[in-house]
Every structure is written in structure tokens, then in C-alpha cells.
Amino acid sequence: MKIVDALLNTNTFSPSELATRYRADFPILDICVNDKSLVYLDNAASSQMPQQVIDRLVRYQTAQHANIHRAVHYLSEVATHEYETARRSLQHFINAREDREIIFTSGTTESINLVMHGYGRKFIQQDDEIILTNLEHHSNIVPWQMLAEEKGARIRVVPINDAGELLIEEYEKLFNSRTRFVAITHVSNALGTINPIKNMIAFAHMKGVPVLVDGAQAAAHIKIDVQDLDCDFYAFSAHKMCGPTGVGILYGKAHLLESMQPFKGGGDMIASVTFEKTTYNTIPYKFEAGTPPIAAAIGFGSAIEYLSKIGMDTIAAYEHELLSYATEQLEGMPGVRIIGNTRTKVAVISFTIEGVHPHDVGTLLNQEGIAVRTGHHCAQPIMQRYNIPATSRASFAFYNTKAEVDALVAGIQSVQKVFS
Amino acid sequence: MNLKSIYQEVILDHNRKPRNYGTLDDANHHALGHNPLCGDRIEVALHLEGEKIDRIAFHGESCAICKASASMMTANVKGKSRAEAETLIKEFREMVVGDLDLEGPHHLGRLAVFAGVRDLPTRVKCAILPWHTLHAALNSVAMASTEATENSAQTATNA
Numbered sequence: 099m100k101i102v103d104a105l106l107n108t109n110t111f112s113p114s115e116l117a118t119r120y121r122a123d124f125p126i127l128d129i130c131v132n133d134k135s136l137v138y139l140d141n142a143a144s145s146q147m148p149q150q151v152i153d154r155l156v157r158y159q160t161a162q163h164a165n166i167h168r169a170v171h172y173l174s175e176v177a178t179h180e181y182e183t184a185r186r187s188l189q190h191f192i193n194a195r196e197d198r199e200i201i202f203t204s205g206t207t208e209s210i211n212l213v214m215h216g217y218g219r220k221f222i223q224q225d226d227e228i229i230l231t232n233l234e235h236h237s238n239i240v241p242w243q244m245l246a247e248e249k250g251a252r253i254r255v256v257p258i259n260d261a262g263e264l265l266i267e268e269y270e271k272l273f274n275s276r277t278r279f280v281a282i283t284h285v286s287n288a289l290g291t292i293n294p295i296k297n298m299i300a301f302a303h304m305k306g307v308p309v310l311v312d313g314a315q316a317a318a319h320i321k322i323d324v325q326d327l328d329c330d331f332y333a334f335s336a337h338k339m340c341g342p343t344g345v346g347i348l349y350g351k352a353h354l355l356e357s358m359q360p361f362k363g364g365g366d367m368i369a370s371v372t373f374e375k376t377t378y379n380t381i382p383y384k385f386e387a388g389t390p391p392i393a394a395a396i397g398f399g400s401a402i403e404y405l406s407k408i409g410m411d412t413i414a415a416y417e418h419e420l421l422s423y424a425t426e427q428l429e430g431m432p433g434v435r436i437i438g439n440t441r442t443k444v445a446v447i448s449f450t451i452e453g454v455h456p457h458d459v460g461t462l463l464n465q466e467g468i469a470v471r472t473g474h475h476c477a478q479p480i481m482q483r484y485n486i487p488a489t490s491r492a493s494f495a496f497y498n499t500k501a502e503v504d505a506l507v508a509g510i511q512s513v514q515k516v517f518s
Numbered sequence: 519m520n521l522k523s524i525y526q527e528v529i530l531d532h533n534r535k536p537r538n539y540g541t542l543d544d545a546n547h548h549a550l551g552h553n554p555l556c557g558d559r560i561e562v563a564l565h566l567e568g569e570k571i572d573r574i575a576f577h578g579e580s581c582a583i584c585k586a587s588a589s590m591m592t593a594n595v596k597g598k599s600r601a602e603a604e605t606l607i608k609e610f611r612e613m614v615v616g617d618l619d620l621e622g623p624h625h626l627g628r629l630a631v632f633a634g635v636r637d638l639p640t641r642v643k644c645a646i647l648p649w650h651t652l653h654a655a656l657n658s659v660a661m662a663s664t665e666a667t668e669n670s671a672q673t674a675t676n677a
């Protein structure tokens with residue numbers, strides 16, 4: 099107890115103490131799985147929620163809930179205020195210029211689909227080209243394919259090298275007079291690669307092409323500044339950053355959002371409706387048709403405050419230390435191959451074990467209480483690039499410890515023993 | 519519940535040294551089985567002499583549970599009649615989803631080592647895929663998938 103207090107009272111502490119300091123906030127990390135302490139290493143799929151956010155959801159639900167933007171009564175005013183406060187927390191978190199540039203969606207997938215419908219269907223025509231990368235999650239591929247099919251447009255793909263890095267020269271060569279849009283992931287969910295998006299955006303802008311960034315895997319691990327990046331759109335989900343499922347945001351530059359057509363029609367997104375004509379509401383409401391996930395959005399705001407209090411730079415520093423340790427441990431294991439070994443990575447390790455299929459790895463690790471994801475990680479083009487059917491992926495959060503890395507190593511050894 | 523039980527020696531052995539692994543030149547029935555969720559993919563080829571399966575082989579990319587299941591399946595149905603194979607397919611499926619009373623009468627014999635997958639819902643499909651594929655081959659359906667209803671009669675071809 100004393101040690102913890104001492105830590106709490108200082109502002110400077112070694113990053114290696116981060117997990118010890120904040121782990122206790124996450125009640126779920128104390129559960130047992132198959133009679134072993136849970137080792138949760140599937141944070142890239144979904145992270146866990148601290149008590150502070152759980153409490154916030156309970157408080158909203160027990161004392162603040164009503165529909166928003168609709169009534170003059172007390173609860174509606176409180177709920178509206180809290181919902182808009184969450185929007186401003188997100189605005190500050192990514193340093194957006196204005197709060198109306200933050201649109202609440204159901205998550206990254208919906209954010210990307212919103213841009214595809216609202217921007218793509220309006221501005222992309224036959225024979226136009228859309229640039230994607232080999233590192234995209236299916237949710238930043240499929241919407242663009244649907245659009246390309248509908249319009250007769252083309253998809254161009256930036257290749258990667260063996261380390262899992264984008265080939266920037268190839269990217270630049272893809273631009274031509276038909277290039278209309280670029281959609282790139284900030285961080286690869288399957289490999290952990292951090293892409294040099296700032297330079298990529300600057301290059302696209304030089305060619306007059308707007309850029310959407312899929313930030314689903316970045317926002318929980320890297321400090322995001324959308325003005326500094328100068329991206330046109332940026333999307334992420336709450337559930338990968340200590341918040342609830344069912345909510346995410348789309349950041350968009352105001353003038354672009356204003357130029358776009360609405361994605362869904364319904365209540366709240368209109369200014370006036372007659373059977374002859376409907377006038378749309380201003381942004382962000384134009385894109386928030388119907389009753390939004392109010393509780394989840396407020397929980398999202400709370401998660402953002404929680405992370406901000408720790409500090410994204412502190413989180414990044416600790417996770418980097420954890421990644422270095424884990425990489426060192428796994429690299430030293432015979433038969434273990436890490437897929438994607440660029441030096442600019444978030445704390446994600448995709449790996450294969452010689453002679454053992456990833457699904458067997460996943461089942462056997464689970465038996466030791468260790469949660470990893472196995473499969474193609476919704477990024478089949480990456481698997482095809484490395485000519486492997488699947489990988490096992492350990493993805494870390496700031497509440498993971500070196501002891502958990504050791505547990506993973508021991509788990510992998512026990513898998514190898516079963517298959518020896 | 520001991521989850522390790524699914525990785526018993528028999529299963530590990532069949533995974534290491536799969537029986538009837540390879541292709542069959544004179545196959546008159548074959549089908550490709552695919553589990554899109556995990557990427558398991560196996561092909562089952564067999565030679566039906568009248569009603570009797572006199573030769574059978576499989577090959578493909580899959581996890582240990584799927585491969586061992588395919589290996590033991592081929593070893594079991596070789597020499598059996600189509601009707602006997604269909605009975606095994608039915609009983610095996612019932613076993614891995616927990617609908618078969620192993621204490622009661624059945625024909626599964628050593629295949630009962632797969633009973634443990636009923637406790638691993640995400641792996642049931644791995645064990646069942648070879649059997650789906652055999653069923654498809656016997657019924658002259660070229661493709662079997664764990665993600666389609668029934669036995670996924672999509673394209674019917676016959677050799």
C-alpha cells in the first residue's frame with residue numbers, strides 16, 4: 099500500500115511502474131480463466147474498462163438519462179450537456195479545431211462507411227482512383243470496393259516490404275490525374291506497424307487529394323493531433339481505448355463535412371421537413387440521425403479523460419518498453435517467428451510457431467488463461483502477402499506487465515511441448 | 519474440465535503422421551471443404567466401387583484438430599459402404615455438438631477422442647470440416663463450407 103501511495107504522490111516515475119500503478123483500476127483483470135490468472139493480450143481487438151468508466155456509465159444511467167436535443171425538461175438538458183461535453187473531450191483529445199468536427203458514430207467501421215457514402219458517392223466518379231494500402235483492415239477495404247463497383251472507379255494498393263512497412267516510393271508513384279481519395283490506416287492491426295501518415299498526407303495534399311486515416315489501432319497508443327497531421331478524416335472506436343462498445347467518432351474538417359451528403363436520414367439530422375423538401379441540420383448533427391448511443395458516448399468521454407490523465411506520451415513510452423521486452427523474449431525462442439518487424443510499431447506482436455497452426459496455439463494458450471487472437475485479423479491481404487493462413491497476435495495495453503510477457507513465453511513453451 | 523484433453527496423444531499422432539494424406543489419381547468423388555472463419559481448407563477425394571469406399575485420401579492446410587479428424591475419418595471409412603459412412607458422419611456431428619450419448623450404442627469407436635471439442639465451441643467447426651467435406655463428396659457436391667446452412671450444396675459436379 100505504502101509503495102502505491104508513494105507512487106501516486108510523485109509526478110515523475112519510471113514508465114515501468116505504469117502497469118503496477120493503474121492495473122488495479124481494471125476489475126476484470128482479476129478474473130481466473132481455466133483456474134489461471136487471466137493474461138489479457140487481446141487489446142487490439144477490444145481493451146478492458148476501468149472502474150472509473152464503469153462508474154460513469156452507472157451514474158449516467160442512474161441519474162442523468164433522457165433523450166438528447168429534444169426536450170426542455172431537466173433530464174434532457176443534463177443528458178444533452180453530458181453528451182456534448184463528451185464531444186468536446188474528444189475534440190481536445192485529438193486537437194480538432196472545432197467541436198462540430200467530431201461526429202459520433204457506432205465505431206470506426208461506421209465512420210469509414212459514412213465517408214464512403216457522404217463523400218465518396220458524391221465526389222468519386224467513373225474511372226477515378228482510390229488509394230489504399232496492403233495493411234488495411236477489411237473495414238477500410240470493403241466500403242471502398244463497394245464504392246468502386248458502384249461507380250466504376252478503381253482501387254490502387256500501396257505494397258509493403260517484408261518488415262511490414264509501406265513502400266512510400268510506390269505510394270507516390272500511384273498518384274495520377276484520376277486519383278481522388280486516399281484511405282490509410284495509421285497503425286496496422288495485424289502487425290502493429292505505425293505508418294508515416296503525416297508525410298503521406300502532405301504528399302496527397304500536394305496532389306490535391308483528401309486523406310482518410312483509420313485510427314482504430316492508433317488512438318489508444320499514440321498522441322493524435324489532427325491539425326498537425328492535417329488529415330481530412332480520422333476515425334476510431336471507443337472499445338479499443340477503455341471505453342464501451344457501440345460508439346466511435348469520425349473527425350472531419352468542417353468544410354469537407356459541410357460539402358458532404360448525409361449518410362442516414364431521420365430525426366435530429368434535419369432543420370425542417372415538409373413532404374416537398376427537407377433541409378438538413380448543420381454539422382455534426384447532419385450526420386447523427388436518430389437517437390445516438392448517448393450512454394456509450396458519455397462513457398467514451400470518460401475513457402478519454404482517464405487516458406488523458408495518465409497521458410498518452412506516458413502510455414506510449416511504457417508500451418514501447420513492454421514491446422521491446424516482449425520482442426526480445428519471443429525473438430529468442432526457437433521455432434517462433436515474428437511477422438512484421440519494423441522498428442516503428444505499437445505494442446502488437448504477430449507470430450507463428452513452427453509446426454503448430456495458430457488456432458491450436460490460441461486454444462492451448464487459453465488453457466493457460468492467456469487471451470491472444472488467432473486468425474487473419476480481418477486483414478486477409480496481409481496474410482496473403484506473407485503467404486501464411488493466419489497468425490497468433492499478442493496485443494498489449496498499458497496495464498499489461500512484464501510478468502504477463504513471461505507468462506506468454508511460458509505458454510508458448512508449453513504449446514511447443516504438446517506438439518513436440 | 520480439462521481442455522488439454524482434446525490434444526490427446528492419438529490426435530497429436532494423427533496430426534504429425536496423417537493417414538491417407540495426399541491425392542488420389544483415380545478418384546470418382548471429391549470435394550473441397552473450407553472454413554472461412556479460420557482458413558482451414560481440405561480436399562477429400564475417394565474412389566467409390568459400387569457402394570463401397572475402396573480408396574480415400576485428403577490433403578490441405580489446417581489446424582491439428584481438423585487434420586487429425588480428417589486422418590482418423592479416412593482411416594475409419596475406408597472399406598466401408600456409403601451408408602455406413604453416412605452413419606458415422608451423422609454420429610460424429612452429433613457427438614461434437616454434444617447431441618450424442620456416448621454411453622449409448624454408436625459406431626464411432628476411437629473417434630470418441632473428439633468428444634472433448636464440444637466444450638470448445640470455437641473449435642467444433644475444425645473437427646467437423648472433414649466430415650462435411652466427405653458428405654459433400656459422397657453426394658457429389660464440389661464445395662463444402664462450415665459457414666453455409668445444411669451441407670452447402672453450391673456447385674454440384676461429378677467426376
Ligand SMILES: Cc1ncc(COP(=O)(O)O)c(C=O)c1O
Nearest residue numbers: 205206207235237287314315335
Ligand atoms: C485497423 C482497424 N480498423 C478498423 C477496425 C474496425 O473497428 P470497429 O469494429 O470498432 O468498427 C478495426 C478493429 O479491429 C481495426 O483494427
